[in-house]
Amino acid sequence: MNSSALILMVLTQLAVTVATVYFFYRVLNTPQKPEPDSYTDNDPI
Numbered sequence: 001m002n003s004s005a006l007i008l009m010v011l012t013q014l015a016v017t018v019a020t021v022y023f024f025y026r027v028l029n030t031p032q033k034p035e036p037d038s039y040t041d042n043d044p045i
Contacts, residue, residue: 001009
């Protein structure tokens with residue numbers, strides 16, 4: 001494997017790893033939505 005292919009492979013792996021960590025961090029830090037009460041949502045108006 002020549003050096004340009006190795007550099008491209010390492011840069012691609014780094015980009016995928018950074019994107020994965022970034023989105024995993026966003027998923028873990030999203031505020032939770034308040035869950036509605038299922039009984040009051042099913043009541044007729």
